[in-house]
Amino acid sequence: MSDQTKTAPMVLVDGSSYLYRAFHAIPPLTTSDGQPTNAARGVISMIRSLIGKYPESPIVVIFDAKGKTFRDEIYSEYKAQRPPMPDDLRLQIEPIHRMIEAMGLPLVIIEGVEADDVIGTIAKQVGEAGRDVIVSTGDKDMAQLVTDKVTLVNTMTDTVMDIAGVKDKFGIPPELIIDYLALMGDKVDNIPGVPGVGEKTALALLQGIGSIKDIYERLDDIAPLGFRGSKTMSKKMEDNRDMAELSYTLATIKCDVELPFDMHALKNEPANKEVLREWFQKLEFKTWLRDIDKAPMAAGTTVNDSDEGEDTPAVSDIEVQYETVLDKSQFNQWLEQLNQAELVAFDTETTSLNYMQAELVGVSVAIEAGKAAYIPVAHDYEDAPEQLDRDWVLEQLKPWLEDEGKAKVGQHLKYDANVLNNYDITLRGIKFDTMLESYVFNSTGTRHDMDSLSSKFLGHSTVKFEDIAGKGAKQKTFNQIDLEQAAFYAAEDADITLRLHQAILPKLEKTPELVSVFSDIELPLVPVLAKMEQTGALIDPDRLHAQSAEIASRLQEVEIKAHEEAGQEFNLSSPKQLQEILFEKQGLPVIKKTPKGQPSTAEPILQELAENYELPRLIMEHRSLAKLKSTYTDKLPEMIQHTGRIHTSYHQAVTATGRLSSTDPNLQNIPIRTQEGRRIRQAFVAPEGHKLVAADYSQIELRIMAHLSQDKGLLDAFAHDEDVHKATAAEVFEVAVDDVTAEQRRRAKAINFGLIYGMSAFGLAKQLGISRPEAQKYVQRYFERYPGVRTYMETTRENAKEKGYVETIFGRRLYLPEIKARNAMMRQAAERTAINAPMQGSAADIIKRAMIKMHNWLADTDLGVKMIMQVHDELIFEVAEKDLEAAQAKIIDIMQNSTEIDVPLLVEAGVGDNWDEAH
Template identity: 55%
Template sequence: MPRLVLIDGSSYLFRAFHALPPLTNADGEPTGALFGVVNMLRATLKEAPDYATFVVDASGPTFRNELYPAYKANRPPMPDELRAQVEPMCRIVEALGFTILRVPGVEADDVIGTLALQGAADGIDITISTGDKDFAQLVRVPASGSGRVELVNTMTGSRMDSDEAVMAKFGVRAAQIVDMLALMGDSVDNIPGVPKCGPKTAAKWLAEYGTLDGVIANAGAIKGKIGENLREALPQLPLSRQLATIRTDVALEVAPTGLHLRPRDVDSLRELYARYGFNQALKELDGNGVAGVVEKEPGTARGSGRYTAPVVQDEAPPDPALSAPGEYEAILTRSQLDEWLAKLRAAGEFALDTETDSLDPMRANLVGLSIAVETGRAAYLPLAHDYPGAPAQLDRAAVLAALRPLLEDPAVRKLGQHGKYDLHVLRRHGIDVLGYADDTMLESFVLNSGQRHDMDSLAQRLLGYETIRYEAVAGKGSKQIPFSHVAIDDATRYAAEDADITLRLHRVLAPKLAAEPALERVYRGIEMPLVPVLERIEANGVMVDAEELRRQTADLSRRMLAAQQKATELAGRTFNLDSPKQLCALLFEELKLPALVKTPKGQPSTNEEALEAIADQHELPRVILHYRGLAKLRSTYTEKLPEMVNPHTGRVHTSYHQAGAATGRLASSDPNLQNIPIRTEDGRRIRKAFVAPEGRRLVACDYSQIELRIMAHLSEDDGLLRAFAAGADIHRATAAEVFGRTLEEVTSNERRAAKAINFGLMYGMSAFGLARNLGIGRGEAQDYIATYFSRYPGVRDYMERTRQQAREQGFVETVFGRRLYLDFIHKGNQAQRAGAERAAINAPMQGTAADIIKRAMVDIDGWLAGQGGAALMILQVHDELVFEVDAGFVDTLLREVPARMAAAAELRVPLVVDSGTGMNWDEAH
């Protein structure tokens, strides 16, 4: 049967504009939306339809505006960047051979609706290419002699071709879609509906009463507030239905069979593709590419016109094969399992994902496991689904025994998405996974750390694929069920998709890394080897002294009470120190203190910055800050840590996040050990509660001034290089240079000022910031900075060189080649641009420090593996590693670990490591 493709051009233009990054061509013309639409059209042409047309909205009002003048009144005007792409889009569409249809007085939806029903009646299968849910009202299965009407979302690969498919998506039949839309209303199009009536409520009413007219007739029987809302909305519901109905009777000058594709205008296409930088399309046009295969195009960030965009920053709808729905099966018999085991062994590489009953990997029990060896096909192994009526499943112990040879074979490559979690789960079930070779989260992170790296976002961005969300199969909120209660058919769709999408993502990301050798070295040499190391550190955990924490909680509580009493005395009345509203009234209305910091809504702020700004004008803000500091320590650490002790291990297990910070630094959570405020005595006391078991000690090894040493290496400043080579106190040496003293003459205040300058300049601190930090005048601070740069001219040159590199390339690099892309480096907003420049200066130092300690951790982990458990690496905090060590092994570790840490990078200055030991973490400093 012939097929007609009706392309909803208006919908795709807007969706591509918002879905794709802000690309421009070499001349600075915006191309992002244009790029998305063109790739969609190329994919359509690859399918070779018999007829096709590109339908867009005509300018001017439509009949809906006459019915309801407020129709679409809420829509903002088209952005200038998008408007600029409409005309070139139309030129390319016509050059590709499509007829463009726009009919005054109606919308593109009505033109498409009319052609769809006309064509279906003439025996033509209709594909409506759109992402607009309203078109579901047109879905038709073929009757005798007529054609099918189906919806295809080219951006996600989803297809809707039957009443069952519409019901699965929306909970109503295709014939009920208009009534559903009328009940829900539409805030975007400004269609009035029933307030607070969402899709579930609308579907429930229509299931009970059949049609909108049925709902209206029974409005008096619907109870509660939603019933009141319905009855108040009754007068406008017929209008809402009329506005939501797609017309199918528009007078058109062309019939469906008149919409043949014309021959391509190759010369025009070549000119347009070249102008807008669509290189793959250009290759395809000239016979050097594969027709219809959609690949990444080069581009530039909007507004710059100066540098090649980041590798992952200019994604396009991919090869349709990677966007299509997958085929998944549940493995319920031993013969199925054996067949899949043979596939896994023969492939030598497979994607893996686990399903469990907990987000905490140290407590999670395995419910099922999914595997994939080829894109588009995957399987789910249910192992512990225990809902009433669940089918018989293979024995978990037997399955794991069958999988063990593969999972523990380093020659068989395993792929995952955030696979560290899966390694934990399998280790808890007795399997030590070897050969974990690729992680799509980390591939994405290394390519561009500024992107989102969760599977849902990656699938949308790289594959144009909308994944099944966990809530869709397990529910959400108080009604969420454990995964073991999810029906196996639903669990298979969700879980097998995870393995399949992981494999698809790897097929897209791996070539991108291979095209960037420096980034691939970061990925292969630093990030991937670190995954099992972090898994072991997390599994090792650390002991905490719960009794010591309880004592600290009691002491903090007493001091918080004293601070409350002091605050009450200063205020002359009682008030709630935890209430921003009461604080605002007291500080700014009663005490008349200046509101120097405002909230985004322009109200006086009472955050830490705001209170610090007025702490010199009244004693009360300082007391409130003191109270808050105590409260935070109590709630975050002394009260919480004892509750976080794992009942099976008796230890606290933090989680480390490799993709947590754009610079590459590790982040930690549950608990977050990076933020213990060690500059205060109370913060340092927290570390006393991290203890060694009997017969063991804690050893802390910390890089000394590593970022300053990296600054010396990068800047090649002679003064800094000499100071570090001589082993001098760098802050004292800086003070001697800035203040014209000998090292012996430098005072403690001068050293403090020099320290502020050294670290402040690394973070882009201005004279104003330095003045506030040191409590001196801005002019004096500016003189300090000027003197510093005169003594260390290499630092000044490095900073300017780095800013220039950032402006030209759009990114900066660490010593090892890790990149940080700077999206705001060309922004017109001065504050955003200045922030990007500060990041450009600091990121190479902070990122290199992160790379160095990661390299050290991998090396040390390999050495510890041969020590028979005499020492465990248990914590990484910023530039520090903490070990739990047999008392008799401490000396060996103190010889070996600092040397390995110092050898983790070859810089122009030596890396120095400070070490200490004790019964608790505080003593080890």
């Protein structure tokens, strides 16, 4: 053993903490035979990373034992509310343990105590013996262990917490963390705490007086502290002394556990490569399999779920050269390199995520892996160094930024394009976008932010914004951040973006259909969405204010009715009061229970009860109105920007199917079926001299079903422009088309759309209010009349199980990691998704293609037309009244002919002074 090994810190890994965090942080992943692997990937990846960072250190991994601990004997409710471990997590524990042992690491599990207690005991004794200890955990309770010898490391967020770090994070030193937890309690562990004491009160007590022991000796000193509730707090503390003492005991990590080994002899053994190889093969960790013979656990390697691609050098293997550009000579040298480079990674740093309000603080560029620069222009904290003038920098960069021939890559470049637009610069030459490359490669494989992508594809943990800016109310904006820290963060963003592109593109290029989705749909859509966002939509705040007032009045009426129905006043938002009134006093049937065994008052439950009982119906009405008021009628007027319009943000890389989503405001969720929802749409208005045109694809998913299934009956119905719901009703109910009743058409419509969404006969029966046998008869007759649909569904399910994904018409893939899950409900949900996703995804692709063609036409036309919104299968335009007829005809033509499938695409367009009138 080397001297360095003897003096290197001992690393204690909180395996149980990382087990749950990995399971919930990483999307569901399975092997080809359905074995879940996400937690195993996350935990082993974290340990591999630790080995790389602490190559000379003994690394000990500690897990909770099965069964109860001494805390359960002290307090029977301890952790009692926690739901049982998910089956898909339980199945991964044994493989994780065996892999850790095969890696040559000590695995410690001691019955009767928690992993925290074992870690606390080892840390205390090793620290007292003079050796440094690193505790790798994500558990805030562990902060009580921090000393000058014991430090916490959170591998998932790449943060370190020493004594100063504890004080910065919690506002108190490590020796008061137990008191802090005891005072405010812990909902996760069901530690009761002192009633009425939350985080702020606990801090006020501890900072003002000291420990719990000190507080009880100085109860009279509480009132003068002056925090909210301080005058009554001494009595609460006195009345709950037993609870405080119990909570203190429960929150205290036991540091005197009897250990069945000599902790000073703990060391790492050589890895058992054969056992590791066996597990990596079984769990299909292909990248790690390739690593086994290179080095047992090489630094810089981490989980890479995309094993089809080329190996990418670890970021740590490349020496970085990051420059901060502060003078014109240095700037000009970089500008020359930008103009000569084949591809440049580009990024902006700003004061806000809101692109309409963001001010440019600096730009970063990278021209090759490891070589990047940050050009600051607006860091304005006290003593900030002199920087180049922002206007001058932008003037110099503008020709390069606007040159279509200068290829650029970025991470979410639409944001940067919008920011630059505020400075009269149109970003051109967008050749690649790493967020979209990852999204097209596998929309469900990971989140598509840079930090997640860097971890997944490069095995590198980037500097996080919170690391340099802080968190919460005290978080700094980028212009306030020390330039040295800001420069590395910004340059790394550009550098990692370039490396991500180099890592992901080869994976995409192995599947030509995915390259086409990226290059023909997603990337060309970026300037389209940017233009729509910049244009914004005009709203009438007076209408919304009036509606808010009316909803407030209606809410009061509904609340009074609910109180009358209940026979008493109560808080309509309180689950506890709802439980008492609905199930104890009114005796309504209990449909589902919470993990604690209480009757559930979740929205789906209340919705079901509302079908037969008045009080739940009133509660649901109240919730719906309150949500409309807070989300739209109150909020929309506050979102009007200096342009006099609202400017939403469209997101390309959020939904699994390829559909766009939007935020601030969320246009997709404005209700259409209620009068109140339609009135919100009435507030979206046309400017003077203009009308709104809303153009909507009619029954697009049914048309796609006809195309995909090639069912003759459906193809004929659409080819002859029949009412497809009437045609289905005629087939299912065996009547002539002209004799179909309105009720029969309604039921046929429910069947048509229900089957697209994978609805069972049970679900159909519930929706239509009929018996299950009757619903089953409808479904059976439907499939007899449309046998192509049944064949399509069966074939799609089988193909999805075999390949692990389904595809849209254009080759977009939706991976289904749960299609082979052992849990029947998860597997069936994946099967339903397999049926619907190709239709939803194809519909998304079709409207995106239409938007791209529309954008190109709008750039060339002399007609007064602006595309201002996209919602589901609908595009909304502002059109000058003088151009209305010509524009409407062209809009319909482009949308109907943007894509050719085996049935006609039909677009219906309406005109009005507001969105509701036009829809």
